[in-house]
Amino acid sequence: MAEPLLRVEKLVRRFGGIIATDNVSLDVAAGELHAIIGPNGAGKTTLISQLTGHLEPHSGSVSLAGRDITYLPAYRRCALGLARSFQITSLLLDFTAADNVALAAQAHAGTSFRFFANARKEKGLRDAAHAALDRVGLADRADVVVSRLSHGERRQIELAVALASKPKLLLLDEPMAGLGVTESQRMVKLLQELRKEVSIVLVEHDMPAVFALADRISVLVYGRVIASGDPAAIRQNEDVKRAYLGDQHVVTHHG
Amino acid sequence: MKTFTVSKVVTALMLAGLVLLPLYSHLTGNIFILTLFTRIVILALAAASLNLIMGYGGMTSFGHAAYLGIGGYAVGILAQEGVGSGFIQFPVALAASAIYALVIGALSLRTRGVYFIMITLAFAQMAYYVASGLARYGGDDGLTVYKRSDFSGLVNLGDRVQFYYFCLACLLGVVFLIWRIVNSRFGLVVQGLRSNEQRMQAIGFPAKRYQLVCFVISGTMCGLAGALLANNTDFVSPAVMYWTRSGDLMVMVILGGMGTLFGPVIGAVVFLLLEEFLSQITEYWALIMGPLLLLIVLFGRGGIMGSLGRSGRG
Numbered sequence: 001m002a003e004p005l006l007r008v009e010k011l012v013r014r015f016g017g018i019i020a021t022d023n024v025s026l027d028v029a030a031g032e033l034h035a036i037i038g039p040n041g042a043g044k045t046t047l048i049s050q051l052t053g054h055l056e057p058h059s060g061s062v063s064l065a066g067r068d069i070t071y072l073p074a075y076r077r078c079a080l081g082l083a084r085s086f087q088i089t090s091l092l093l094d095f096t097a098a099d100n101v102a103l104a105a106q107a108h109a110g111t112s113f114r115f116f117a118n119a120r121k122e123k124g125l126r127d128a129a130h131a132a133l134d135r136v137g138l139a140d141r142a143d144v145v146v147s148r149l150s151h152g153e154r155r156q157i158e159l160a161v162a163l164a165s166k167p168k169l170l171l172l173d174e175p176m177a178g179l180g181v182t183e184s185q186r187m188v189k190l191l192q193e194l195r196k197e198v199s200i201v202l203v204e205h206d207m208p209a210v211f212a213l214a215d216r217i218s219v220l221v222y223g224r225v226i227a228s229g230d231p232a233a234i235r236q237n238e239d240v241k242r243a244y245l246g247d248q249h250v251v252t253h254h255g
Numbered sequence: 256m257k258t259f260t261v262s263k264v265v266t267a268l269m270l271a272g273l274v275l276l277p278l279y280s281h282l283t284g285n286i287f288i289l290t291l292f293t294r295i296v297i298l299a300l301a302a303a304s305l306n307l308i309m310g311y312g313g314m315t316s317f318g319h320a321a322y323l324g325i326g327g328y329a330v331g332i333l334a335q336e337g338v339g340s341g342f343i344q345f346p347v348a349l350a351a352s353a354i355y356a357l358v359i360g361a362l363s364l365r366t367r368g369v370y371f372i373m374i375t376l377a378f379a380q381m382a383y384y385v386a387s388g389l390a391r392y393g394g395d396d397g398l399t400v401y402k403r404s405d406f407s408g409l410v411n412l413g414d415r416v417q418f419y420y421f422c423l424a425c426l427l428g429v430v431f432l433i434w435r436i437v438n439s440r441f442g443l444v445v446q447g448l449r450s451n452e453q454r455m456q457a458i459g460f461p462a463k464r465y466q467l468v469c470f471v472i473s474g475t476m477c478g479l480a481g482a483l484l485a486n487n488t489d490f491v492s493p494a495v496m497y498w499t500r501s502g503d504l505m506v507m508v509i510l511g512g513m514g515t516l517f518g519p520v521i522g523a524v525v526f527l528l529l530e531e532f533l534s535q536i537t538e539y540w541a542l543i544m545g546p547l548l549l550l551i552v553l554f555g556r557g558g559i560m561g562s563l564g565r566s567g568r569g
Contacts, residue, residue: 052457078459086457092450103447107459112440113468119440165458 003066005030005169005199006051011060013046020046021057022223028169033191033200035210038220039243044203045087047220048173051201052084053077065168078107081168085158085175087203091146097157098142102129104164132160136190152183159190169199176206188212211235219243262563266517269524273423277416286415291531293419297483299523300426302507303433304476309505310514311437312469313449317372318359318379319504322352322474324386324496326481331398331491341404341412345482352478353471355382360470364463379501386493397492400485412486422483426520429476434516436472445469509552512560521559 004027013021020043028034038044049055051062053074061070069077083104092100099120105128106112106119119125133139136156141149146157155175162170175191176184188209194200195213204210210217211231218228221243227234234240273296280289301323308314329348338344363374392398403412412418436442444465447455452462485491494500503526511522529547533540555562 054453073461074456075459075461078457084457086454090451090454090457092447092454094450095447099443103443103455103460104458106440106443112444112460112465114440115442116435116439118435118438119443120438122440161454161458 004028005032005065006201007061007063008051009061009063011047011050011057011062013043013050013055013057015046019223021050024060024220024223024225026218026225026228028199028201030168030199032215033195033202033213035202035204035214035217036220037204037207037210037217042220043223044220045173046223048084048171048201048203051171052082078165078167081166082171083162083165083167083169084171085155085162085173087173087177089151089154089158091154091157091161093147094145096143096145097133097138097149097153097160098126098129100146100157101132101160101164102126104161105129105132108165128164129160132164133157135163135194136160137186152179155179155183155187156190159194163194163198167198169201170194172200172202172204174204175202176204176209184209260564262515262560265521265563269517269521277419281416289415289419291527293415293422293487294484295524295527296419296422296426297480297487298504298507298527299520300422300429300483301477301480302504302511302519302523303426303430304473304480305504306508306513306515306519307433307436307476308470308473309508310512310518311433311442311449312445312466312473314364314466314470315372315505316363316375316470316473317498317501317505318375318377318382319473319477320496320498320500321355321359321379321382322477323481323484323500324382324491324493325352325355326478326483327485327491327495328386328389328392328398328481329478330404330482330485331400332392334400334402334404335392335398339402339405341406344404345479348482349475349478352481353475356471356474357467360467360474364466364470376498376501379496380498383493383496383498386496393492395493397490397494400489400491403486403489404482418486422487425479425483429479430516430520432476437516441465441468506548508558510548510558512558515558515560518558518560525559 006028008024008026011021011024024047036044036047046055050057053072056071061068063069064080064082067080069080102125105125109124130139130142133142136159138153138156138160141153146154159175176187179187184206191213202213214231216228216230217234218225219234219240226243227237227240276292277289280286301319305316305319308316326348329351330344333344333347359375359378363371366374387395410417410421412421437446444455444460448462448466456462484495507522507526508519510526511520512518529544533543
C-alpha cells in the first residue's frame with residue numbers, strides 16, 4: 001500500500017484528567033476526502049489543533065507525506081503543504097479580500113523580507129489572489145475590506161486563503177458553520193470541485209453534507225475513533241448509530 | 256486614491272510650513288521659533304519611528320525614549336573621547352540603537368499586551384539608571400557636547416538653518432522609508448500580524464522574526480533622532496530616557512493618528528506647540544494639557560488624522 005498523505009498514529013492529548021484525544025490513529029490517502037464527525041465535545045477541534053500545530057500531543061505522532069511533523073510549529077507545517085480553515089472565521093478584518101489571499105500566496109512565494117517594493121503591485125501575488133477568489137466565487141468582492149463582507153462570504157475567503165498556499169492537504173474545520181441553506185449548498189458544490197484537486201480532511205456537523213462529500217468517515221466519540229470506513233459502512237455501523245446518531249437526534253430535537 | 260482629502264491638504268500645508276519656516280524666521284528675526292521647530296522636527300522623527308511598531312505593528316512600546324538616550328550618548332561619549340566626525344558618530348549611534356533594540360526586542364516579544372508594555376518600560380528605566388551611573392560621562396548631571404558632529408564641510412550642524420534642514424531631511428527620509436516599508440511585503444506581514452497573529456501563523460509566517468526586525472528598524476530610526484537631539488541641545492542627560500518622555504512620544508503618535516504616515520508628525524507639532532504655548536500662559540500648564548489631550552483622544556478616535564479623514568469623506 002502506498003504511503004498515506006497524512007498518517008496519525010496513537011495520538012494522545014490530555015487536559016488535566018480528561019483524555020481529549022485517546023489513542024487516535026488515522027490514515028488519509030492522497031486524493032481522499034476524509035471526514036471526521038462526532039458529537040459535541042468528542043475532541044474534533046483538539047484533534048485538528050494537533051494536526052495544524054496549535055496544540056502539542058502528549059504522545060503519538062503525526063506525519064505528512066512520510067515526514068514526521070508532530071512537533072513542528074504551525075508555520076512550518078504550512079510550508080510543507082498543510083493548509084487550514086478555522087471553525088470560527090479568522091481573517092485579517094482590516095485588510096481587503098484580495099490582500100488576505102495575496103498574503104497567503106506571498107508566504108509561499110519567496111522571502112517576505114523585502115522592504116522597499118510595493119507588494120500590492122506584485123503581479124504574481126495579485127494574480128494568485130484573484131485566481132483563488134475566483135475559485136470560490138468571490139472575484140467581484142476582491143477589493144472590499146473583509147469587515148464589510150457577510151459571514152458566508154468570509155467563509156468562502158477562508159477557503160480562498162487556504163487554496164492560495166497551494167496545499168497538498170486542506171484541513172477544513174466546520175466550513176459550513178453558521179451558513180444558511182443556500183450558502184451551505186454552494187459550499188458543498190464548491191468542495192465537490194475542490195476535492196478533485198486537493199486532499200481534504202473535513203470536520204463537519206452538517207451530516208447530509210458529510211455523507212454527500214466524504215470518501216471515508218471517521219467517527220470520534222469521547223476522544224476515540226469508534227469507527228472508520230466509507231459512508232455506507234458508517235451508516236450501517238451499530239456503534240455509530242448508538243453513540244453518535246442517537247445524540248444527533250437529541251440535538252436536532254432541541255434545535 | 257488620487258483624491259483631495261482634508262487630511263492630505265493639512266499634511267501638504269504642514270510640510271510647506273516646515274520647509275519655509277527658516278525663511279519666516281529670517282524675515283521676522285524670530286530665532287526662537289527656529290530653535291523650537293528644530294526640536295519639534297527631531298521629536299517628530301522619534302514619534303514616526305514609534306508609529307512604525309505601535310501603529311503599524313501593534314507593538315506598544317513604552318520605552319522608546321531609551322533610543323533617544325542611546326543615540327545621544329553615542330554622540331556625546333564619542334565627542335568627549337575626541338571622535339568628532341559625524342561620519343563615525345552617527346553610524347555608531349544607529350548601530351548601538353539597533354543592538355539595544357535587538358536584545359530588548361528578542362526578550363520583550365516573548366510577551367504580549369500589557370506585559371509587553373511593562374517590559375519595554377522596565378528596560379528603558381534600566382537604561383536610564385545605567386546612564387545615571389556613568390560617572391565618567393556626567394552621571395545624573397548629564398554630559399555637555401562641546402562640539403557638534405562634524406560632517407567635514409558637507410553640512411555645518413553649527414549653523415542654525417543648516418542644522419534645521421538637516422533634521423528636516425532626516426525626518427522626511429525616515430517617513431519616506433516608513434512609507435515604502437509599510438507597503439512592502441515585509442510591511443504587509445507586520446500589519447497582518449497586528450490584525451490577526453494566529454491567521455498569519457496558519458498561512459505560514461513565523462510571527463516573531465518579522466516583529467523583531469520591525470522593532471529593530473524602529474529603534475534604529477529613533478537612535479537617529481537621539482543623535483540629532485544631542486546636537487540640538489549640545490547636551491545629553493539621562494532625563495531624555497525617562498519614562499515620561501516615552502509617554503510623550505506615545506501621546507504624539509496617538510494624538511496625530513496611529514498607523515498613518517504623517518500622523519505622528521502632526522501629533523508632534525501639535526503636542527509640542529501646545530506645551531510651549533500653555534507653559535507661557537501658566538506654570539500649571541499640565542493641568543490644561545492633560546484634559547485637552549484626553550478629550551482629543553476620547554472624541555477624535557483615530558487621532559487628528561482620523562478625524563480629518565472622516566470629515567473629508569463625510
